Amino acid sequence: MATLSNSLHLNHGLSLGCRQSSFLSPPTASTSFGFTSFRRRFVSASASFDNDNREYVIVGGGNAAGYAARSFVEHGMADGRLCIVTKEPHAPYERPALTKAYLFPLDKKPARLPGFHTCVGSGGERQTPDWYKEKGIEMIYEDPVTSIDIEKQTLTTNSGKLLKYGSLIVATGCTTSRFPEKIGGNLPGVHYIRDIADADSLISSLEKAKKVVVIGGGYIGMEVAAAAVGWKLDTTIIFPENHLLQRLFTPSLARRYEELYKENGVKFLTGVSIKNLEAGPDGHVAALKLEDGSTIEADTVVVGIGAKPAVSPFEHVGLNTTVGGIQVxxxxxxxIPGIFAIGDVAAFPLKIYDRIARVEHVDHARRSAQHCVKALLSAQTHTYDYLPYFYSRVFEYEGSPRKVWWQFFGDNVGETVEIGNFDPKIATFWIDSGKLKGVLLESGSAEEFQLLPALARSQPSIDKTKLQKASSVEEALEIAKAALQVKQAV
Structure with a gap:
């Protein structure tokens, strides 16, 4: 599940015992948003609040919250000081698993908790519920925040709890875009995936399903359809665009992946729009009616049409009307002094391309959390310098004839050069004004994948004609590597 929203390109897509302390915010970076440095003293002698740990509060229980918690621990500032309040019943986990290994059939070794708790995805210690207890972090589960009083520095939760904070980190992520109820968006058998409960509900349907329709040709659509193949189900992907992952893939690249899916039995309906979802006699979804009047039978429907930043109840802390989310x-x-935003919900300066962006991706969730907490707790003043990175892994279930894994780094602007025949490798290079801006690689080696971020960040000048004449992906990457070495030597 991954998205980058910005005002120019790569527009993919589209969830306190009392302490006394003070801290000095690092000097403000130069931005156009009017941020100010501040000094705030957090003092609270009142016992009328429902959280014991009040110095630092994180709202949201996703990946960003989990990585922020680890950073607080690493700085020795978590024990008795940090509170996390989340709508989920689980400690933070690596959410990408939900549309990948979590959906595998039971006989194909599906992922299950505690196996993918944060921070196992980056090689860190697995942060189970016991980990938070051991580190003195207060966890408030299944109780989303519904309002904030900025003057009093308090939060109110759905159950009526009143929480106090000294510094607040908003890590609420996104909510899934849904079909309206009036066109059948809430019918039994219609699924959306954002959390474990959603994935569990889908698995229950897959166990009984005969005809699955996946709506959406993005990350979720591709990953869910690939998982459905593992269940040996009649699977169709429907989307209004002309080809898969249109905001990143070129038509030629998309065709390669579509052919692979078709070889695995997946059917495609492209360039179509859905009028409504229809129920059968039992009230369960039974078909999709398209705008052209045709009907597609389905007993299980998965909707993957994007997500929206979960900004309520924080709408007055500085929203970005261009890319959504909370501007930072x-x-x-x-x-607002003392309030931070990280992960999917943050609209931040994408320094490398000089624009404001909002990135829905686990890599950004991890890095933004770590950068924010380090800036909050230390003298760090250098600004976040993120390189866009996206990937997907599909058909990885046990017994799959071919496992697929691609990575993309950089910006998809300019002309493209595609090298390779997808058997198994293929690479696409984006070149703008003679400079290499982005690279996508399928089925590369570890060493080849490690080259991609260096290329995308350095943006070396490259001979497009020479690249086009490369006889293999390996030769093309060697040409790009040589261009990188020339730039580094200058």
């Missing part, structure tokens, strides 16, 4: 500076500070 390069240290993840909002325009």
């Amino acid at each position: 500076d390069g240290l993840f500070r909002t325009n």
Whole structure:
């Protein structure tokens, strides 16, 4: 599940015992948003609040919250000081698993908790519920925040709890875009995936399903359809665009993946729109009616049409009307002293391309959390310098004839050069004004994948004609590597 929203390109897509302390915010970075540095003293002698740990509060229980918690621990500032309040019943986990290994059939070794708790995805210690207890972090589960009083520095939860904070980190992520109820968006058998409960509900349907329709040709659509193949189900992908992952894949690249899916039995309906979802006599979804009047039978429907930043109840802390989300500076500070935003919900300066962006991706969730907490707790003043990175892994279930894994780094602007025949490798290079801006690689080696971020960040000048004449992916990468070495030598 991954998205990058911005005002120019790569527009993919589209969830306190009392302590006394003070801290000095690092000097503000130069931005156009009017951020100010500040000094705040957090003092609270009141016992009328429902959280014991009040110095630092994180709202949201996703990956960003989990990585922020680890950073607080690493700085020795978590024990008795940090509270996390989340709508989920689980400690933070690596959410990408939900549309990948979590959906595998039971006989194909599906992922299950505690196997993918944060921070196992980056090689860190697995942060189970016991880990938070051991580190003195207060966890408030299944109780989303519904309102904030900025003057009093308090939060109110759905159950009526009143929480106090000294510094607040908003890590609420996104909510799934849904079909309206009036066109059948809430019928039994219609699924959306954002959390474990959603994935569990889908698995229950897959166990009984005969005809699955996946709506959406993005990350979720591709990953869910690949998982459905593992169940040996009649699977169809429907989307209004002309080809898969249109905001990143070129038509030629998309065709390669579509052919692979078709070889695995997946059917495609492209360039079509859905009028409504229809129920059968039992009230369960039975078909999709398209705008052209045709009907597609389905007993299980998965909707993957994007997500929206979960900004309520924080709408007055500085929203970005261009890309959505809560606008922050390069240290993840909002325009309100003491309030920060990280992960999917943050609209931040994408320094390398000089624009404001909002990135829905686990890599950004991890890095933004770590950068924010370090800036908050230390003298760090350098601004966040993120390189866009996206990937997907599909058909990885046990017994699959071919496992697929691609990575993309950089910006998909300019002309493209495609090298390779997808058997198994293929690479696409984006070149703008003679400079290499982005690279996508399928089925590369570890060494080849490690080259991609260096290429995308350095943006070396490259001979497009020479690249086009490369006889293999390996030769093309060697040409790009040589261009990188020339730039580094200058």
